[in-house]
Structure formats: C-alpha cells, structure tokens
Amino acid sequence: MAFDAYHAPGGWAGDTREDGALLRSPRRGPTPGRSFALAAYLARWSTCAHHDLAASDSQSLSLAALLRLAGPEDMKRWRNADLGYADPRGASWLRAAVAERYVGLKHHDVLVSAGAQEAVACVLRALLGPGDHAVVVVPIYQPSELVVTSLCAADGVALNSDRHWALDLDHLASVIRPNTRLVLVNFPNSPTGATMDRTTLAGLIDLCRRHGLWLVNDEVYRQTDANPEGAIPPVVDVYERGISINGLSKGFGLPGLRVGWVACRDRAVLERVLAIKSLLSSCLAGPSEVLAHIALRAEPRITGRARATGRGNHRRLRALLDRHPERFEQDEPRNLAFAFPRFRGREGAAAFARAVASEVGLLVLPSVLWRSSLAPVPADRLRLGLGRRGSGAALEILEDHLQRRSHR
Ligand SMILES: Cc1ncc(COP(=O)(O)O)c(C=O)c1O
Structure with a gap:
C-alpha cells in the first residue's frame, strides 16, 4: 500500500x-x-x-471546567471580554503572567503568538536570511526544520539513540561555520523524549557564546518532563542570546486556545519577531487571552x-x-x-x-x-x-x- x-x-x-x-x-x-x-x-x-x-x-x-478554575478578576475579564482587535503583542497582564515563569523577565520581554508553532516560525524568520547558516538538532518538529531549510543553509546534528539520545557537542561544534547564526533545539524533545543534562546545556551555551549564536529552544514539552527535578532551566534564563518558546498546547492540554509565546531578553529581536508575526495574524483572540491567563494561574x-x-x-x-x-x-x-x-x-x-x-x-x-x-x-x-x-x-x-x- x-x-x-x-x-x-x-x-x-x-x-x-x-x-x-x-x-x-x-x-x-x-x-x-x-x-x-x-x-x-x-x-x-x-x-x-x-x-x-x-x-x-x-x-x-472543557470551557466550563477551565472557567471553574478562574479567580474573581479573571471571571470579570471573561464576562467583559472585548471582541475587538487586541494588542498585537498579547495583553500586558497575560504577558506579565508568562514573564513570571522566567527569571527577571517583565511583560515586555514576552510576545504572545497563535500557538507555539507561530512563535517558532516567526523567531526563525526574524533571525535567519539567505546568507546565513543554522544548526538544527534532529529529530525535531518537521515544520520547524522546514522553516529553517526554506530560509538558509543548514546542518543537522542527530541525537544519539545508542546513548539515550544524547547531544554530541563535538559534532555540533564541527558543523559551525563563520556564517552560522543560530542553533535550533527542542528539549524536552519530541518524539524521543530526550532531555539535556546541565553539563551539556552549559557546554552548548559556551559554544553558542563563543560563536555569537542564538540558541532557540522549543520548550513545549517542559510541563510533561518525566523528571522535573532534573530539568534544565529555560534557555532564556541562562543565556543572554537564549530564546525560549512555549505555550499551552501540550502539558496544559489546551491546544484549542492557540496560545504560545516567545521569551527573549533582546527587545530589538522581539520587535523583529512582532513585525514578522504581523504578516500572519494581527493579534490573539481576546477570549483566548483570558482563558490562557486562567490556565496559567491554575497551572499546578x-x-x-x-x-x-x-x-x-x-x-x-x-x-x-x-x-x-x-x-x-x-x-x-x-x-x-x-x-x-x-x-x-x-x-x-x-x-x-x-x-x-x-x-x-x-x-x-x-x-x-x-x-x-x-x-x-x-x-x-x-x-x-x-x-x-x-x-x-x-x-x-x-x-x-x-x-x-x-x-x-
Ligand atoms: C515540538 C513541537 N513544537 C510545537 C508544536 C506546535 O505547538 P502549537 O500547537 O502550540 O502551535 C508541536 C505540536 O505537536 C510540537 O510537537
């Protein structure tokens, strides 16, 4: 067949x-x-x-079950939810709730998107162009790889199935070129479930720092990591050029809200991401923003x-x-x-x-x-x-x- x-x-x-x-x-x-x-x-x-x-x-x-978790302020927001165009960056109170998940970030370090995949695509488009080269750790969600390969030259570094899906930093270092701009990873990884240990993350950041590379991590499976005690921090918390992407689709079980986000300490990069995003969607749906806020507050x-x-x-x-x-x-x-x-x-x-x-x-x-x-x-x-x-x-x-x- x-x-x-x-x-x-x-x-x-x-x-x-x-x-x-x-x-x-x-x-x-x-x-x-x-x-x-x-x-x-x-x-x-x-x-x-x-x-x-x-x-x-x-x-x-269900919508009813999520609303039962709402505090009085969110309930008021829900009842008064505005169905006009919303802030293209995401409501400031939603971005503030997202920013609280990271060390020292404020609402202006966060951009909300229609799902994590829009965030990944916009970040890649904001950072990569035809003269650039990117490194992609594989396997990865196919649309993310396809965005990279549609924009610039790329090399893949495969996780090692014989070594519990470990990332080989020597291999990664060997594919870096003078025009390499970014490393794209997805940890915790799908489909392998692989996570990085802290030593590997430190080595990866060291490598990125020496070459001035952006480190973009699609972190959508963080909430379902089987070993949260051993989990590495979000890359935005530990590397000045780290960009963390996450959302409510996976561990929160709310893909229908279409809420994802980018967390990044570089305002100029976030502005470029916003400019790219504005070509795709003007803003999130207002009701989704309220529901996302309820979900974030009820995360545990x-x-x-x-x-x-x-x-x-x-x-x-x-x-x-x-x-x-x-x-x-x-x-x-x-x-x-x-x-x-x-x-x-x-x-x-x-x-x-x-x-x-x-x-x-x-x-x-x-x-x-x-x-x-x-x-x-x-x-x-x-x-x-x-x-x-x-x-x-x-x-x-x-x-x-x-x-x-x-x-x-
Ligand atoms: C690794 C990874 N990133 C991103 C996405 C897309 O997430 P969203 O539905 O929030 O756009 C998926 C969905 O399967 C995924 O597996």
Whole structure:
C-alpha cells in the first residue's frame, strides 16, 4: 500500500525510502516547498482510526471546567471580554503572567503568538536570511526544520539513540561555520523524549557564546518532563542570546486556545519577531487571552492532573511492552506525554502503524514521520501518545491486536 504522506503534493517522495533512510546527501541550501509528513499522515488515517495513541497533548479541559478554575478578576475579564482587535503583542497582564515563569523577565520581554508553532516560525524568520547558516538538532518538529531549510543553509546534528539520545557537542561544534547564526533545539524533545543534562546545556551555551549564536529552544514539552527535578532551566534564563518558546498546547492540554509565546531578553529581536508575526495574524483572540491567563494561574492543578494521567498510562504501557518483548523493546519513560519504543517486528514500524490503523482503527505514529533532510532519524520506532484519559483503552486495543497477531 502506498504511504500517502510520501506522495502528498509537494511531498518528500524521492528524499527518503519507505523505511525512512535518506536517499540523498543532507541538503545545504534553502529548500522551499516541502510538505509536513505528520499532518499528511494524520489527514490520511484519522478519519478511519477511532482510537488515539498519536496525540502528544495532554487531556484537554472543557470551557466550563477551565472557567471553574478562574479567580474573581479573571471571571470579570471573561464576562467583559472585548471582541475587538487586541494588542498585537498579547495583553500586558497575560504577558506579565508568562514573564513570571522566567527569571527577571517583565511583560515586555514576552510576545504572545497563535500557538507555539507561530512563535517558532516567526523567531526563525526574524533571525535567519539567505546568507546565513543554522544548526538544527534532529529529530525535531518537521515544520520547524522546514522553516529553517526554506530560509538558509543548514546542518543537522542527530541525537544519539545508542546513548539515550544524547547531544554530541563535538559534532555540533564541527558543523559551525563563520556564517552560522543560530542553533535550533527542542528539549524536552519530541518524539524521543530526550532531555539535556546541565553539563551539556552549559557546554552548548559556551559554544553558542563563543560563536555569537542564538540558541532557540522549543520548550513545549517542559510541563510533561518525566523528571522535573532534573530539568534544565529555560534557555532564556541562562543565556543572554537564549530564546525560549512555549505555550499551552501540550502539558496544559489546551491546544484549542492557540496560545504560545516567545521569551527573549533582546527587545530589538522581539520587535523583529512582532513585525514578522504581523504578516500572519494581527493579534490573539481576546477570549483566548483570558482563558490562557486562567490556565496559567491554575497551572499546578491543570498540569498536575495531566502528569498523573501520563504516569498511569506509562505504567500500563510498560506492562504491555513487558508482555511483548518479541515486538517491542522496553522504553524508559522520559516524557509523560508520550513514549518512543523500538519496534522489533519483521514488518517494520511504518507497516505496523498502517496495519493497526486499517485493521483495528488505532492511530500510532511511526518514527519515519520525523524524517529529516538534515540528519538520519531511526525508522524503527513508534511514538505513542500517553497524555489522554483514553490512552489506557487504546493500549488495550493495541494489546488485543498484538495477541491476535501472535496466534496467526
Ligand atoms: C515540538 C513541537 N513544537 C510545537 C508544536 C506546535 O505547538 P502549537 O500547537 O502550540 O502551535 C508541536 C505540536 O505537536 C510540537 O510537537
């Protein structure tokens, strides 16, 4: 069966084989016009898949449930919410609430965006141009890589699957050029769940500082890090050219609000980001700003519940993987929103994912969907979303499918 994502208009046919291996050498210059393989895959399969182990956002809240968490001031804001154009930077009280998450930041160091992805795209467009070079740590959310490769030359540095997805700083140093302007990372990482340790972060910052590079970290999986005590700080807290991007889509389970943000200590850069953003969206929806403020104020309750759901689902997954060592390798829980186990079956992870979607209506994501034109990504893994209450029932369907297959 054709793997539709590969054959989507403007897709990647010819860049990768079905198993995800690179066919061509990594690209060195701007490469516009590729499509987003994960979105194409979801568009193809989500209509026939009724059980979801694909999503990486936590269990969402209803509007009524979120409003129940509002304090009196937010309730007043909600009742009086203005439906005119809002401040293009985001309401100052919302930016102030975001700024409180960082060390010494004020509302003017924050820019609010329509989701984290708009923030990533605008930051990259503000900082990169045709004569520049960027380093991208891979795997990474494909739209982010595609923005970089549409703007300038780039090199990828792959996380090392044999060393718990460690970042190899010597490799990263070796690809830096005189015109390198920026390093783009996503820690905690999706799909691997990898985090950086403090020594690696210090080494990375040292490297960026010596070369005058911006360090942009997409931090959307911070709230679901399995080990928050060992978590590294947001890059904006520890590096003057660090830019932290986060939002409410993942650990808060509120992707429908479309609220993300950029935190950056350089006002001139934030102004450029705002100028780029103004070409895409003039402002956030006023009601979303109020709801986002309510969510930020209620963070421990919202994310605490999400983390408990993720922990429970990880326990269920661990037991399932233990029962099927011939099909799966055990996976260390790194991020509570998802797991990324190696699939050992002979058919390969991509074929297995297609089979569970078409035979039992269960959506899981093969790692080939994170394929990169910049560096290899292992094609033998599945990313299993574990942040939803329904993930437990979906795991039972997976188990059932595995048992029936073993009796064939
Ligand atoms: C690493 C990463 N960054 C950004 C996004 C997009 O976030 P948002 O929905 O807030 O735009 C996603 C969504 O899956 C993601 O996985």
